[in-house]
Amino acid sequence: MSxxxxxxxxxxxxxxLLYYSFRxxxxxxVLLFASILFILWAxxxxxxxxxxxxxxxxxxxxxxxxxxxxGRKKAVYVLAMxxxxxxxxxxxxxxxxxxxxxxxxxxxxxxxxxxxxxLAAPLGISFYALMQMGxxxxxxxxxxxxxxxxxxYGVFSSLFxxxxxxxIDRYGQLAGPLSERRRFQxxxxxxxxxxLLWGLFKKLVLSxxxxxxxxxxxxxxxxxxxxxLVFAAICYSLQLYTDFSGCMDMVLGTGELFGIRLTENFKQxxxxxxxxxxxxRWHISLGNWFRDYLxxxxxxxxxxxxxxxxxxxxxxxxxxxxxxxxxGLFIVWFLLGLWHGGMWTFxxxxxxxxxxxxxxxxxxxPAFQRFYKATGLxxxxxxxxxxxxxxxxxxxxxGFVFFRxxxxxxxxxxxxxxxxxxxxxxxxxxxxxxxMAPADLWVLxxxxxxxxxxxxxxxxxxxxxxxGMEEGRDQAxxxxxxxxxxxxxxxxxxxxxxxxxxxxFYGQGYDAASFIYSRF
Amino acid sequence: MSREEVFQKLNEVFREEFDDEEIxxxxxxxxxxxxxxxSLEHIDLIAAVEDAFSVHFSMAEVTSMKxxxxxxxxxxxxx
Numbered sequence: 001m002s003x004x005x006x007x008x009x010x011x012x013x014x015x016x017l018l019y020y021s022f023r024x025x026x027x028x029x030v031l032l033f034a035s036i037l038f039i040l041w042a043x044x045x046x047x048x049x050x051x052x053x054x055x056x057x058x059x060x061x062x063x064x065x066x067x068x069x070x071g072r073k074k075a076v077y078v079l080a081m082x083x084x085x086x087x088x089x090x091x092x093x094x095x096x097x098x099x100x101x102x103x104x105x106x107x108x109x110x111x112x113x114x115x116x117x118x119l120a121a122p123l124g125i126s127f128y129a130l131m132q133m134g135x136x137x138x139x140x141x142x143x144x145x146x147x148x149x150x151x152x153y154g155v156f157s158s159l160f161x162x163x164x165x166x167x168i169d170r171y172g173q174l175a176g177p178l179s180e181r182r183r184f185q186x187x188x189x190x191x192x193x194x195x196l197l198w199g200l201f202k203k204l205v206l207s208x209x210x211x212x213x214x215x216x217x218x219x220x221x222x223x224x225x226x227x228x229l230v231f232a233a234i235c236y237s238l239q240l241y242t243d244f245s246g247c248m249d250m251v252l253g254t255g256e257l258f259g260i261r262l263t264e265n266f267k268q269x270x271x272x273x274x275x276x277x278x279x280x281r282w283h284i285s286l287g288n289w290f291r292d293y294l295x296x297x298x299x300x301x302x303x304x305x306x307x308x309x310x311x312x313x314x315x316x317x318x319x320x321x322x323x324x325x326x327x328g329l330f331i332v333w334f335l336l337g338l339w340h341g342g343m344w345t346f347x348x349x350x351x352x353x354x355x356x357x358x359x360x361x362x363x364x365x366p367a368f369q370r371f372y373k374a375t376g377l378x379x380x381x382x383x384x385x386x387x388x389x390x391x392x393x394x395x396x397x398x399g400f401v402f403f404r405x406x407x408x409x410x411x412x413x414x415x416x417x418x419x420x421x422x423x424x425x426x427x428x429x430x431x432x433x434x435x436m437a438p439a440d441l442w443v444l445x446x447x448x449x450x451x452x453x454x455x456x457x458x459x460x461x462x463x464x465x466x467x468g469m470e471e472g473r474d475q476a477x478x479x480x481x482x483x484x485x486x487x488x489x490x491x492x493x494x495x496x497x498x499x500x501x502x503x504x505f506y507g508q509g510y511d512a513a514s515f516i517y518s519r520f
Numbered sequence: 521m522s523r524e525e526v527f528q529k530l531n532e533v534f535r536e537e538f539d540d541e542e543i544x545x546x547x548x549x550x551x552x553x554x555x556x557x558x559s560l561e562h563i564d565l566i567a568a569v570e571d572a573f574s575v576h577f578s579m580a581e582v583t584s585m586k587x588x589x590x591x592x593x594x595x596x597x598x599x
Contacts, residue, residue: 143580276558291559292583299563300579310566318539325560362560
C-alpha cells in the first residue's frame with residue numbers, strides 16, 4: 001500500500017476519527033493498530049514479525065541497560081546492536097559479494113554471470129533498523145532514559161508514517177509528544193492538509209511528468225545521447241527530489257493531522273552552495289544519524305586521535321588534523337552508500353563520489369582561502385552564489401546518474417554518451433518524440449516555477465543548522481512559514497487540491513506504488 | 521575558575537581552532553554563528569576544549585550540547 005493509494009487515504013481518515021474520539025493512552029493504541037494494519041497490508045505477516053522482533057529486542061535491551069552495571073550494560077548494548085545489524089545485513093547485503101564481483105568485472109570490461117538471491121526483506125528495514133540502533137545508542141550513552149511504555153515504543157517502532165521511507169526519527173524526540181493527549185486543532189488540520197497536498201502535487205503532478213523524460217531517454221541509450229543525456233540527468237535530479245521530498249511532505253503533513261511533528265528531512269537542497277551543505281539539506285535524518293552514531297564516535301576513538309597526531313607531524317597542524325577526518329569520511333560515506341543497497345552504483349553515487357568531493361574540498365580549502373583573499377572576491381555576491389549553487393547541482397547530479405543506473409556499465413555509458421555531439425533535443429522534432437504532450441509540458445514548467453517560488457519563500461524563513469540534534473524542532477510549520485494568514489493557506493490548499501485532481505497522474509492504470517525510496 | 525574565566529579561555533580555544541582573531545563567544549553562540557563550525561570541525565573543537573580544560577565530554581554531551589553556554593556549564597561541572 002503506497003501513500004498515494006486510496007487504501008492509505010481511508011486508513012488515515014478512519015484512524016483520525018478514532019484518534020480524536022479517544023483520550024491519551026488510547027490514542028497511541030489507535031496509532032499502533034493502524035500501523036499494524038498498514039504493515040500487514042503493505043508488507044505481510046513476515047514484515048510484521050520482524051518489525052515486532054526488532055522493537056522487542058530494543059525495548060527489553062533498553063530496560064536491561066538502565067538496570068545493569070557498567071560492564072553488563074555494554075554487553076547488552078553490543079548484543080542488541082549485533083542483533084539489529086545482523087538482521088539488516090542478512091536481508092539487505094546477502095548479494096553484496098556477488099554485486100562486488102560484478103562491479104569488479106564491469107570495471108575491467110568483462111562479462112560476469114550473476115543472479116541475485118531473492119530474499120524478501122521486511123518492509124522498511126533500512127529505516128527502522130537505524131531507528132532501533134539509534135534508540136539503543138541513545139540509551140547506552142545516557143542521552144535518554146529507556147522507554148517505559150511498550151505501547152508508545154511500539155508506535156515509534158512501527159508508525160505507518162515513517163516505516164517505509166523515513167524520516168529516521170529518534171525516540172527521544174517522539175517520546176514527549178506520544179505521552180501527551182493530543183487534542184484536535186483546526187490549525188493542525190489546515191497545516192497538515194496543506195503540506196499533504198503539497199507533497200501530492202510534487203509527486204503526482206511534477207515527479208511523474210519528469211519521469212516521462214527520464215524513462216524515455218534512459219530507456220533507450222542506443223538512440224539518445226549528447227544533449228538528451230544531459231537533459232535526462234537534470235530531470236532525474238528534479239524527479240528524485242520531487243518524489244522523495246514530496247513523500248516526506250505527505251508523511252509530515254499526515255503527522256501534523258495527528259498532532260505529531262516528525263523530523264524534517266529536506267530543506268531546499270538545491271540552494272546549497274557546496275556538496276557538504278547539500279547533505280545537510282537532503283535526507284537530513286539519514287545524514288544526522290551517520291554523523292551522530294558513526295562519524296563522531298569514530299573520530300573520538302583512540303585510533304583516530306593517534307591518526308590525527310601522526311597527520312600533524314606529517315603535514316603540519318592545519319592540514320594534518322584533516323587526515324583522521326578524511327579516513328572517517330571514507331568509512332562513513334562507504335557505509336552511507338551501502339545503506340542504499342549492496343549495489344556499487346549506490347556505493348559510488350550516494351557514497352564514495354560525495355566523499356571524494358568533500359575530501360577534495362577539505363584539502364584545497366587553504367588554496368580557496370588564498371584565492372578569495374588575493375582576488376578580494378565578495379563571497380556573498382549574487383552571481384558567485386548562483387555559480388556555487390549551479391556547481392553543486394552538477395556535482396550532485398553526477399552522483400544521481402550512478403544512483404539511477406542499473407549497473408556501473410550503464411552509468412559509464414551515460415557519461416560517455418554526454419560527450420557525443422547531439423543537439424537533437426533542441427529541435428522541435430527531437431524534443432516532442434520524447435512523448436511529452438504540449439499541455440503536460442506547460443503544467444510541468446509552471447509547476448516547477450511554483451516549486452521554485454515556494455522553496456524561495458521557505459528558504460527565507462529558516463536557518464540551516466549544522467551541529468546538534470535539536471534542529472527543526474521549534475520552527476513554525478510548513479504552512480505557517482509559507483503563508484502567515486490562515487485564509488491564504490486555505491486558498492493555497494484548495495488550489496493545490498484542484499491542481500492535483502486535474503493534473504495528477506493517478507487512478508486506474510497508474511502504478512501508484514512507485515515511490516523511488518520505498519525500495520530501500 | 522569563574523564562569524568569566526571559562527569563557528575567556530573558551531574564546532582563546534575558538535580563535536585558535538577557527539583561525540579567526542575576531543571571534544567572541546557568548547552564552548548563546550551556536551554553530552550557526554561561527555563560520556567553519558560544521559559537523560566536520562565539531563569533533564576537533566571538542567578535543568581542543570577538552571585539552572584546554574583537562575576535561576572529558578561523554579558522547580551524549582558531544583552530540584547534544586546546544587550552545588557555548590551549555591558547553592561552559594558542562595566544563596564547570598567537571599572541574
